[in-house]
Amino acid sequence: MTPFTAASLVARSIAALNSSTKSAPITFIDLSGWSPKYLQPQVIRYANSQLQKKMLFGSDFPLIRPDKWIEAAGQVGFKQEVLEGIIKDNAAQLLGL
Numbered sequence: 001m002t003p004f005t006a007a008s009l010v011a012r013s014i015a016a017l018n019s020s021t022k023s024a025p026i027t028f029i030d031l032s033g034w035s036p037k038y039l040q041p042q043v044i045r046y047a048n049s050q051l052q053k054k055m056l057f058g059s060d061f062p063l064i065r066p067d068k069w070i071e072a073a074g075q076v077g078f079k080q081e082v083l084e085g086i087i088k089d090n091a092a093q094l095l096g097l
Contacts, residue, residue: 028094031086032058036073044077047086052079053093055086 029051031039047055059066073083 026094028054028056028090030056030058032060032064034060035064036069036076036078039076048077048079048082052082052085053090055082056091056094057087 031043057066057069059069070087073086078086
């Protein structure tokens with residue numbers, strides 16, 4: 001049996017999302033449910049490059065408080081402008097605000 005981990009699922013999902021955004025421009029990924037310190041390096045790399053407009057903030061409150069998620073996200077390697085997009089700008093654009 002091949003070992004399966006949540007981390008491998010995330011990596012596969014990010015690769016699939018990168019492919020699908022070319023044909024489905026309203027495809028996004030919600031980062032809720034994970035503290036940023038547990039995100040795979042691929043997630044940070046894709047967020048800082050091809051998928052910077054496709055990532056959305058989610059805190060999974062009350063398990064992860066928004067202020068704690070934002071604090072942790074500032075320490076894992078997101079570019080500042082990318083983090084601003086994840087926290088607010090990408091959702092505002094998606095919703096037409």
